[in-house]
Amino acid sequence: MLDLVLTNKEGLVGDVKLKGSLGCSDHEMVEFEILRAARRAHSKLPTLDFRRADFGLFRDLLGRVPWDKALEGRGAQDSWLIFKGHLLQAQEPCIPTKKKSSKNTRRPAWMTKELLGKVKPKKEAYRGWKQGQVAWEEYRETVRAARDQVRKAKALIELNLARDVKGNKKSFYRGWCMVGDVIHPLNAMLFGPGVYEVVLEMSPVV
Incomplete structure (x- = not known):
């Protein structure tokens, strides 16, 4: 080859x-x-700023639309286009926009300062391996150790979200957005049987 x-x-x-x-x-x-x-290209895309949105006015504007008359005799596609038009029309004065830059993105919630310190040896080992100062086996073990630390950190924050979701639902969605990827099933091997029982107990809520 x-x-x-x-x-x-x-x-x-x-x-x-x-x-x-x-x-x-x-x-x-x-x-x-x-x-x-x-x-590195930094994109600035306009996005909706829901934190400054006036949802009261938004509901009021949509409530003024005579939906029965507007959708009378319309098919599914036409009804959707009419609804979409009214929705976008009401959205403009109620939900301001902001420019989202990829330069100022936040770190994932699981990426703590402590974890950054543990992941740093991976970069140093890679640099050493590229320069011929670190053996391939040593570099591979360092990568595996860093990967295990990242997996544990992700699983830990998912566990905390599962524990707090009953009392504080906002923390769950905030954590979901900050993690930025799919929340996978928690691994009992990382924490032991006692914690696994707690996860099973709370999994229906999540």
């Missing part, structure tokens, strides 16, 4: 080296340098 680096511009990459096969794969690891400075 011949592995290649493909580029559409001459001089974009250099110092291409084969670093041997990865595990039992018949592919060769290819190491190369990108000879251009990376530039």
